[in-house]
Amino acid sequence: MNKRRLLLCTDMDRTVIPNGEQPEHKKARQRFYDFCSLPEVSLVYVTGRHQNLVEEAIKHYRLPMPDYTITDVGTKIYKVDGDEWSEIEEWARRISQDWNGVSHQEIEIILNGFSDLQIQEHEKQNVHKLSYYVSLDINHKSLLDQISKCLESRGMNASLVWSIDELENIGLLDILPRHATKLHAIKFLKKQLKYALHEVVFAGDSGNDLPVMGSDVAAVLVANASKDVQLEAKKRAIESGNEKKLYISTGKNSDRNGNYSSGVLEGIEYFMPSFQELFKRL
Ligand SMILES: [Mg+2]
Numbered sequence: 001m002n003k004r005r006l007l008l009c010t011d012m013d014r015t016v017i018p019n020g021e022q023p024e025h026k027k028a029r030q031r032f033y034d035f036c037s038l039p040e041v042s043l044v045y046v047t048g049r050h051q052n053l054v055e056e057a058i059k060h061y062r063l064p065m066p067d068y069t070i071t072d073v074g075t076k077i078y079k080v081d082g083d084e085w086s087e088i089e090e091w092a093r094r095i096s097q098d099w100n101g102v103s104h105q106e107i108e109i110i111l112n113g114f115s116d117l118q119i120q121e122h123e124k125q126n127v128h129k130l131s132y133y134v135s136l137d138i139n140h141k142s143l144l145d146q147i148s149k150c151l152e153s154r155g156m157n158a159s160l161v162w163s164i165d166e167l168e169n170i171g172l173l174d175i176l177p178r179h180a181t182k183l184h185a186i187k188f189l190k191k192q193l194k195y196a197l198h199e200v201v202f203a204g205d206s207g208n209d210l211p212v213m214g215s216d217v218a219a220v221l222v223a224n225a226s227k228d229v230q231l232e233a234k235k236r237a238i239e240s241g242n243e244k245k246l247y248i249s250t251g252k253n254s255d256r257n258g259n260y261s262s263g264v265l266e267g268i269e270y271f272m273p274s275f276q277e278l279f280k281r282l
Pocket residue numbers: 011012013014015204205206
């Protein structure tokens with residue numbers, strides 16, 4: 001039996017996709033590609049994107065093919081085998097219980113009363129996910145608070161995930177079943193695939209990655225993450241007693257810059273010393 005193995009769960013945008021303002025190291029993506037091709041590594045993309053947009057990014061950015069993909073911010077999990085994607089139905093069944101039988105359409109009608117919410121494009125919605133744009137000019141904390149109370153009053157167990165699209169300068173709000181987070185989806189997959197906790201590493205860069213940053217899953221925050229996210233990730237890791245499970249890439253101890261996939265690899269090297277000799281060959 002192969003003793004050394006890794007379930008690498010990584011966010012896509014601005015984590016392995018270099019679509020932020022900071023520069024990508026010119027060798028970073030090829031090195032990441034080669035690393036993910038190792039037989040010891042199973043790759044899971046964990047993203048807000050839906051299936052088509054994941055496939056588009058893989059092609060466009062020449063990213064390695066994943067073994068599994070958690071899409072739509074944790075609401076869907078697929079097994080990926082070449083071009084074939086099969087949804088794991090058990091996951092959909094589990095998370096649907098959180099909404100107390102209230103449908104997507106009913107929630108949309110309920111939230112019509114909040115004039116600060118602007119519904120996102122049709123392809124960004126799914127059975128277990130409502131996504132909205134919110135202007136950055138308003139007090140989003142008080143808006144989220146009001147929405148939470150409104151959904152709770154209907155017996156719904158929902159989570160509200162707030163993040164910012166820095167390129168478009170707009171707030172993004174996802175309303176999901178409570179257990180449909182990146183963190184719960186990763187834990188579900190870990191259990192299904194029978195990985196031990198020390199064999200799992202997560203990498204991310206922004207708001208919807210924070211629940212994993214403050215958990216017992218080893219998590220890498222890439223160097224290009226904003227200062228706010230870095231501070232919040234540290235705070236959550238300390239508060240939950242998981243300080244040692246968070247690594248913020250710097251690029252300082254290597255000839256790479258710590259941004260995007262270079263930062264992901266730096267974090268894996270930190271958490272998985274048994275992979276060190278493999279890194280030398282990349
Ligand atoms: Mg991201």
